[in-house]
Amino acid sequence: MNQIGPIFRALLRNKVGAFLLALQIALTMTIIVNAIHMIENRSSLMARPSGLDEANQFYLTSSGYRDDFNEQLVIEQDLRLLRQLPGVINATQINAIPLSGGGWSMGLRTAPGQDGLNTGVAIYFVDENGIEALDVELIAGNNFSTSEISYREANAVEWPQNAIITAATAKELFPDLEPAQTVGKTGYISGDEPLTIIGIIDQLQAPWNGWSGVERVMLVPQRTLFGSSRYFIRTEPGQRDRIMKEAEELLLRQDAGRLVRNVRTMTETREDSYRGHQALQTVLWITVVLLTIITALGIVGMVTFNVNRRRKQIGTRRALGASRGDIMGYFMIENFMVTSFGLLLGLGSSIALNIWLVDAFNLPRIGWHYLPIAMVILWLLGQLAVFGPARRAAGISPALATRTT
Amino acid sequence: MFIYYLRLAMLSLRKNILLTSLMITAIGLGIGAAMTTITVNYLMSADPIPHKSDRLFYVQLDNWDPNSPYQEPNEPPDQVTWLEATNLMAAGKAFRQSAMGQSTLIVEPNRPEQKPFVTRVRMAYADFFPMFDVPFLYGSGWTANDDLDRRLVVVLSKATNDEVFGGVNSVGENLVMEGRSYQVVGVLDDWHPRPKFFDLSTGAFNLPEDLYVPYSLKESLELPSTGNNNCWQPVSEDTFQAFLQSECVNSQFWVEFEDPDDQYEYLAFLDNYVAEQKKLGRFPRETNNRLSNVMDWMENQEVVAEDARMMMYMALMFLIVCLLNTVALLLAKFIGRTGEIALRRAVGASRRTLFAQHLIEAGLIGAAGGLLGLILAWLGLKGINGLYGDQINGLTSLDPNMIALAIGLAVISTILAGLYPTWRACSVPPAGQLKTQ
Numbered sequence: 118m119n120q121i122g123p124i125f126r127a128l129l130r131n132k133v134g135a136f137l138l139a140l141q142i143a144l145t146m147t148i149i150v151n152a153i154h155m156i157e158n159r160s161s162l163m164a165r166p167s168g169l170d171e172a173n174q175f176y177l178t179s180s181g182y183r184d185d186f187n188e189q190l191v192i193e194q195d196l197r198l199l200r201q202l203p204g205v206i207n208a209t210q211i212n213a214i215p216l217s218g219g220g221w222s223m224g225l226r227t228a229p230g231q232d233g234l235n236t237g238v239a240i241y242f243v244d245e246n247g248i249e250a251l252d253v254e255l256i257a258g259n260n261f262s263t264s265e266i267s268y269r270e271a272n273a274v275e276w277p278q279n280a281i282i283t284a285a286t287a288k289e290l291f292p293d294l295e296p297a298q299t300v301g302k303t304g305y306i307s308g309d310e311p312l313t314i315i316g317i318i319d320q321l322q323a324p325w326n327g328w329s330g331v332e333r334v335m336l337v338p339q340r341t342l343f344g345s346s347r348y349f350i351r352t353e354p355g356q357r358d359r360i361m362k363e364a365e366e367l368l369l370r371q372d373a374g375r376l377v378r379n380v381r382t383m384t385e386t387r388e389d390s391y392r393g394h395q396a397l398q399t400v401l402w403i404t405v406v407l408l409t410i411i412t413a414l415g416i417v418g419m420v421t422f423n424v425n426r427r428r429k430q431i432g433t434r435r436a437l438g439a440s441r442g443d444i445m446g447y448f449m450i451e452n453f454m455v456t457s458f459g460l461l462l463g464l465g466s467s468i469a470l471n472i473w474l475v476d477a478f479n480l481p482r483i484g485w486h487y488l489p490i491a492m493v494i495l496w497l498l499g500q501l502a503v504f505g506p507a508r509r510a511a512g513i514s515p516a517l518a519t520r521t522t
Numbered sequence: 523m524f525i526y527y528l529r530l531a532m533l534s535l536r537k538n539i540l541l542t543s544l545m546i547t548a549i550g551l552g553i554g555a556a557m558t559t560i561t562v563n564y565l566m567s568a569d570p571i572p573h574k575s576d577r578l579f580y581v582q583l584d585n586w587d588p589n590s591p592y593q594e595p596n597e598p599p600d601q602v603t604w605l606e607a608t609n610l611m612a613a614g615k616a617f618r619q620s621a622m623g624q625s626t627l628i629v630e631p632n633r634p635e636q637k638p639f640v641t642r643v644r645m646a647y648a649d650f651f652p653m654f655d656v657p658f659l660y661g662s663g664w665t666a667n668d669d670l671d672r673r674l675v676v677v678l679s680k681a682t683n684d685e686v687f688g689g690v691n692s693v694g695e696n697l698v699m700e701g702r703s704y705q706v707v708g709v710l711d712d713w714h715p716r717p718k719f720f721d722l723s724t725g726a727f728n729l730p731e732d733l734y735v736p737y738s739l740k741e742s743l744e745l746p747s748t749g750n751n752n753c754w755q756p757v758s759e760d761t762f763q764a765f766l767q768s769e770c771v772n773s774q775f776w777v778e779f780e781d782p783d784d785q786y787e788y789l790a791f792l793d794n795y796v797a798e799q800k801k802l803g804r805f806p807r808e809t810n811n812r813l814s815n816v817m818d819w820m821e822n823q824e825v826v827a828e829d830a831r832m833m834m835y836m837a838l839m840f841l842i843v844c845l846l847n848t849v850a851l852l853l854a855k856f857i858g859r860t861g862e863i864a865l866r867r868a869v870g871a872s873r874r875t876l877f878a879q880h881l882i883e884a885g886l887i888g889a890a891g892g893l894l895g896l897i898l899a900w901l902g903l904k905g906i907n908g909l910y911g912d913q914i915n916g917l918t919s920l921d922p923n924m925i926a927l928a929i930g931l932a933v934i935s936t937i938l939a940g941l942y943p944t945w946r947a948c949s950v951p952p953a954g955q956l957k958t959q
Contacts, residue, residue, distance in 0.1 A: 133946070134853050137850040138850050141843055141850065144846065147839070148836060148840060148843070152836060180628060180640060182628035182638055184701050271746065272761055272762050274760045274764075307756035308756050343746075344746070376628065376638055376640065392909070393827075393829060393910065395909070396829075396906070396909035396910050397832070397833065399909055400833055400909070404836055407551055408840055408843060411547075411548050411843065414548075415544075415548070415847040418541055418544050418851050419850055421541075422541075422858055423854065426858045474832075478832055
């Protein structure tokens with residue numbers, strides 16, 4: 118450790134070179150810390166459960182176009198046929214697909230009229246099989262009964278009597294009550310249309326993954342007659358792909374004057390929904406990896422240079438009794454000092470960049486634990502990069518000191 | 523002399539091939555990352571209709587809830603109601619104007635072997651086509667009379683014409699959609715404005731629609747709205763008419779002026795219009811009308827995605843690290859050569875010639891790095907395209923401006939990076955260095 122003084126003084130003789138390296142390490146740390154923070158942030162958004170049984174679900178669209186298209190009849194027949202397919206657990210008509218980006222939201226109030234807090238909720242029109250087809254869990258109250266399922270015309274403004282909401286919706290509407298206690302309460306939609314909450318489901322996501330109220334969903338016991346409708350189907354594990362083909366063929370065989378299109382799995386829908394997040398993560402990972410490599414190689418290059426320039430001095434030191442370990446230690450300690458200075462700078466600039474990102478992009482504040490982890494990793498990286506050239510330096514023969522040039 | 527220095531530089535670069543390739547790779551990666559992200563941002567923020575973007579204006583009127591604005595802070599809705607769409611069209615106060623909206627229709631091709639298929643439809647007025655310089659392959663748009671008479675006319679995109687009519691001139695033919703026969707009046711040439719500025723409400727980089735029909739048909743045929751529809755008040759009863767007369771916003775409204783200054787006159791007209799509507803009990807909020815030209819509107823709607831900007835800042839910082847890396851390496855290299863430099867100075871080389879020689883060496887690294895960067899940017903854009911799929915249609919092509927920028931950025935930044943090391947190397951006093959040898 119008594120080497121530190123001489124090493125430091127030697128460093129001061131090439132201040133700029135050392136400072137450049139330190140600056141590079143500081144920026145590397147800044148980028149890596151913030152990039153990983155962003156990656157983590159996106160991961161946590163993507164990890165939110167949708168409440169569905171995504172691996173075993175798919176949906177399709179049926180759009181009528183011919184004059185003789187009898188929508189209500191076709192829907193009833195389709196659903197009956199779909200539910201009879203072996204391997205299908207259940208199927209429901211639904212107006213929108215979770216995470217798909219397109220859907221319908223309405224405001225709910227706890228009192229009639231135009232005043233008071235208006236809580237936005239995503240609306241899914243489903244029948245009594247909806248809960249099983251979606252694979253959501255009813256944690257309180259009851260499911261819809263078969264007899265209360267009604268048909269909704271395209272321009273309808275009236276609402277049925279009952280609804281089922283997610284626990285998150287219940288909490289937002291009645292913050293003082295436990296979700297289960299809100300069964301039997303009334304919510305008001307469209308001003309003064311009352312809806313009785315008959316059941317609470319644990320979790321189900323809205324169609325918009327970027328919406329702050331993505332957990333707020335209401336199930337409404339209706340089938341829609343909008344000319345075009347979606348069927349949402351849940352299958353036994355492992356049967357989805359086979360049933361997808363069968364279901365499409367089955368519907369196409371009915372000569373009903375409609376098209377079957379957009380047959381898609383929930384897995385694909387999730388991928389599409391989070392494609393932007395996924396892409397940003399990939400780009401940031403590539404940046405982090407390349408940056409680490411560039412910085413490490415830069416250190417290797419610098420040290421190699423310094424070693425070559427000091428060959429004669431190193432030989433002299435060896436001739437005067439310095440051990441191989443002393444020579445290696447010299448370069449390792451030198452790098453440790455430069456890296457430490459860089460990381461100290463990096464600590465400040467990482468926080469500064471994060472403050473700016475929080476400000477400009479509404480990113481959450483960085484977790485403090487990122488900083489020490491990044492510092493340790495970069496310290497190790499620096500030592501690892503120096504190790505090779507330093508060992509070569511240690512291998513320089515003391516005899517070199519006796520030769521000219 | 524230049525050729526000689528170039529040869530010297532090449533020699534010196536070849537002498538330490540590993541280090542040279544490390545510097546070139548670093549610059550290449552930095553430039554590649556920067557160019558990839560700059561290109562995406564540049565294309566996202568491009569002016570889609572440069573020669574008249576300052577004369578096309580998007581209209582916003584604030585018919586929203588008296589208790590809360592459409593969007594904080596006091597932003598008017600990003601679309602207008604059917605009422606405003608039709609009233610402003612009837613007034614016809616601008617040089618050109620068109621209300622528009624989205625819908626879908628199912629096409630039933632004549633050929634029996636072809637299955638019916640769903641198309642995305644833009645409903646618009648006759649001015650839509652001249653206003654946005656929509657290119658025609660065959661025929662033309664419909665007329666204002668067709669709008670008034672609610673005639674069943676249709677303009678097809680090139681792709682739709684290829685699909686239904688095999689690409690031949692189909693003007694005058696009939697196209698059956700959902701049981702009604704429409705007359706084809708025009709077929710568009712390839713048209714893909716980026717961003718799709720005339721309607722940003724459902725994705726700024728989507729492809730334009732498959733076909734176009736008069737907006738007035740929406741009322742007579744009860745065509746559904748498939749774009750965004752937002753209401754602050756419940757619709758009064760369950761008829762399509764009630765929906766049209768409601769305060770729900772689902773239409774876009776564009777006007778074109780012959781002179782950008784005409785906007786003030788038009789804004790006065792809008793204020794007047796809202797004052798009239800207030801007498802009828804509508805527009806409960808304070809008058810808050812807006813006219814935004816194309817570029818302002820795209821900025822307001824934040825067409826350049828935040829993620830794209832974030833990536834660009836990250837990539838620029840990455841480039842800085844790569845440059846710092848190069849400066850440090852060049853510095854080490856040039857300082858290691860002080861003996862040689864001192865010798866050349868002693869035998870008569872001036873500082874200036876040495877300076878030039880070393881700058882050329884730095885510039886060479888820059889040029890090589892730039893070329894590598896271009897290749898990497900091209901690969902990077904392919905990669906981005908693969909990652910995002912059709913969310914960013916046509917935003918991942920290198921254009922000549924970007925290529926020039928890449929090479930320029932590489933050479934200039936490397937020369938700048940080489941300046942300090944070169945200066946340090948050349949300020950070596952020859953005598954002192956030679957003595958120590």
